[in-house]
Amino acid sequence: MKESALEQMKKDGVKRAVAFSQYPQWSCTTAGSSFNRLWQAEEELGLKGEFEWSVIDRWPTQPSFIQAHVAKIKEGLSKVPEEHKEKTVLCFSAHSLPIKVPIFYLVIGTLS
Numbered sequence: 001m002k003e004s005a006l007e008q009m010k011k012d013g014v015k016r017a018v019a020f021s022q023y024p025q026w027s028c029t030t031a032g033s034s035f036n037r038l039w040q041a042e043e044e045l046g047l048k049g050e051f052e053w054s055v056i057d058r059w060p061t062q063p064s065f066i067q068a069h070v071a072k073i074k075e076g077l078s079k080v081p082e083e084h085k086e087k088t089v090l091c092f093s094a095h096s097l098p099i100k101v102p103i104f105y106l107v108i109g110t111l112s
Contacts, residue, residue, distance in 0.1 A: 016052045026058035060110040
């Protein structure tokens with residue numbers, strides 16, 4: 001997070017903004033920490049309350065997100081020789097997070 005972005009927003013007269021996490025599944029260790037840093041920077045700069053925020057903090061079942069993954073998977077599978085396709089395994093990772101971290105269940109939602 002670049003604090004200068006918040007300062008420039010103030011200077012430009014921005015009143016409404018969207019905070020969009022690039023992490024499709026919400027977790028306190030990913031999107032949560034990013035948003036916390038944003039709110040902390042806003043407060044440190046004395047800009048708390050200056051902007052009306054809309055927050056996009058999770059989107060694991062967004063159709064276009066899933067379609068993009070499907071396209072990439074199909075592209076990858078098209079490169080597997082025909083004689084190996086039957087034994088090909090797809091492995092989905094939640095970045096080595098333990099099951100107790102909620103992101104695991106959001107990844108399962110994406111795969112469903």
